[in-house]
Amino acid sequence: MTAKPPALFTMSPELVPRLYPEPLMRRLTAVLDIDPAGAVQRFEGPEADAALSQAEVIVSGWGSARFDEALLERAPRLRAILHTAGSIKWHVSPLAWERGIAVSSSVGANALPVAEYTLGSILLAGKGIFTQREDFRARRSFTLGLIHEGVGNFGRVVGIVGASRIGRRLIELLRPFDFQVLLSDPHVDAAEADRLGVRLVELDDLMAASDVVTVHAPALPETDDLIDAKRLAAMRDGAVLINTARGSLVNTDALTAELESGRISAIIDVTEPEPLPTESVLYDLPNVFLTPHTAGSHGNELARMGLFMVEEAERFIAGEPLVHTIDRDSLWKQA
Numbered sequence: 001m002t003a004k005p006p007a008l009f010t011m012s013p014e015l016v017p018r019l020y021p022e023p024l025m026r027r028l029t030a031v032l033d034i035d036p037a038g039a040v041q042r043f044e045g046p047e048a049d050a051a052l053s054q055a056e057v058i059v060s061g062w063g064s065a066r067f068d069e070a071l072l073e074r075a076p077r078l079r080a081i082l083h084t085a086g087s088i089k090w091h092v093s094p095l096a097w098e099r100g101i102a103v104s105s106s107v108g109a110n111a112l113p114v115a116e117y118t119l120g121s122i123l124l125a126g127k128g129i130f131t132q133r134e135d136f137r138a139r140r141s142f143t144l145g146l147i148h149e150g151v152g153n154f155g156r157v158v159g160i161v162g163a164s165r166i167g168r169r170l171i172e173l174l175r176p177f178d179f180q181v182l183l184s185d186p187h188v189d190a191a192e193a194d195r196l197g198v199r200l201v202e203l204d205d206l207m208a209a210s211d212v213v214t215v216h217a218p219a220l221p222e223t224d225d226l227i228d229a230k231r232l233a234a235m236r237d238g239a240v241l242i243n244t245a246r247g248s249l250v251n252t253d254a255l256t257a258e259l260e261s262g263r264i265s266a267i268i269d270v271t272e273p274e275p276l277p278t279e280s281v282l283y284d285l286p287n288v289f290l291t292p293h294t295a296g297s298h299g300n301e302l303a304r305m306g307l308f309m310v311e312e313a314e315r316f317i318a319g320e321p322l323v324h325t326i327d328r329d330s331l332w333k334q335a
Contacts, residue, residue, distance in 0.1 A: 005317070006054045007032040009039035011061030011084065019061055019084045019306040027310045031317040032057055041065060049074060057316065059309060061085045067092040072099065080316050082309040086110040086296065088326055097328040104312045104324045106305035108165055110297045114244050115169035117295035121267045122174075122212050125240040126153035130265065134286040150238050154178050159210030161203065161226070162217030162245070163188045163196070170216065171196050182206045185217070208234045212242065219246035229254035232264070240265045244295040247272030259285055269295040 009016060016039045020028060025036050034057075041063050043052055052074045058067075061084040065071060072078065072095050081096065083105040096103055124130065128151040136142060156179055160167050163185040174181055175197065183193055184203040193200035203226075207213060213235065217223050227241070227250040235241070235258075243250050247270045258264050265287040274293065282288050297305055312322050 004031060004033040005056035005079075006051075007034040007057035007059060008043075008051055008055045009034060009036075009059050009061075010041065010043070010064040011039050011059075012041060012063030013037075013039040015039075015061050015063070015302070018302045020310070021303050021306070024303060024306045024310050028059075028306075028313055031313050032059075034059065043071060043074070053077070056080070057082065057313065059084060059313075060091070064091065066090075067096055069093050069095050072096060072101075080104065080312075080322070082312050082316075083326075084305050084309045092326075094328065102316070102322050103326045103328075104309065104322045105326050106308040106324065107326075108324055109305040109308045111165040111169050112304070113297055113301050114166045114295045115173055117269070118166070118170050118214050118216075118242055118244055119173045121242050121289075122158060122179075122214065123153060123177075125212060125242070125265065125267060126156050127151060130267075130289050131287060155180065156211045157182060157209055159184070159201075159206040159213045160198070161185075161206065161213065161215045161249075163192075164216045164218060164245075166244070167216035168196065170214070171198060182210060204231065204234065207231045208236070210239060211236065212240045214242040215245045215249050217245055217249060219248050224248050225251045227251065227255075229257075232258045235264050237263055238265075240267065242267045244269045246270055247274050252276075256280070256282060259288055262287060265289075267291075269293055 016036060028034065029036065042065050054077060055075050056077050057080045058078060059082045067081060072093060078101055080102040081092065081104070083091065083103070085105070086107045088103065088105045092103055128148060158174060158179045159182045160170060161184050163183060171181060181198045182201050183196065183198040184201055184206045188200060190200055215227065217226060229251060232254050241255070241264060252272050255266065259266055260281060267289045268282065269291045270293055276282055282290055308324055312324060315322055
């Protein structure tokens with residue numbers, strides 16, 4: 001039997017059993033020579049130097065050491081980085097790709113619950129659930145009726161800002177429903193939009209035409225305040241803004257002003273700053289549904305992220321191409 005390649009964990013130690021519960025850990029240790037109890041956040045000292053000098057695979061996650069040039073120089077035999085988390089953009093030096101080290105990430109697994117959270121939010125918002133809940137809570141009675149102006153999901157226009165992994169997964173999830181789906185993304189052309197089954201429009205047109213605007217673009221210098229006061233003002237009366245991307249994409253002051261007016265509503269999982277100051281009115285407005293960065297993987301969903309990297313480790317040992325590799329050339333436009 002071929003010897004298992006030496007491997008190391010770097011992440012917050014308490015995450016290891018959550019990302020790799022026992023069944024997954026058995027599979028991982030079957031193909032890698034890795035210590036389940038040996039996760040560190042920094043590689044420091046002579047023992048770490050010795051381990052790095054032999055390591056062929058590093059399994060990383062939230063709280064990991066940064067793979068800068070100094071660390072990579074200490075790991076001359078390193079052949080693969082398996083990152084059990086979302087974005088890896090700020091964690092890995094370009095030297096990794098220059099050395100031919102395979103860099104793989106569970107970012108695709110983390111996209112799934114975000115898209116699911118967004119789908120649920122769209123459906124509930126379309127039914128007017130959040131405002132009806134507040135009204136019912138105040139009145140504690142209701143009159144059964146079928147006429148609710150502005151409520152319902154039939155033919156509703158959903159505008160998706162950004163054809164990221166999450167944006168694309170959301171497009172798939174929306175297909176069984178009777179929505180009209182618009183997309184704005186400067187990196188998508190008309191032919192690709194046709195393949196995705198959406199109508200490609202400019203962002204300003206999307207903001208004005210959509211009943212629901214959901215943000216899935218990456219946080220880049222050029223997307224800072226992408227949804228600014230002008231674009232928020234262009235939204236239809238009664239429209240809903242959903243942000244599960246990054247808080248920096250939406251101008252907080254402008255959004256707060258629109259929400260205080262009561263003209264639009266919002267479902268917000270990420271903010272700028274994060275968390276918001278305790279005195280922010282967004283905690284209390286009835287037309288705001290505010291959650292604490294919960295759309296991504298939590299609880300048992302973390303094991304799916306571990307599964308993605310266990311399967312990559314198995315492919316690596318079998319000499320098969322990795323499926324979730326990160327392309328250095330497109331890394332700049334990822335979250």
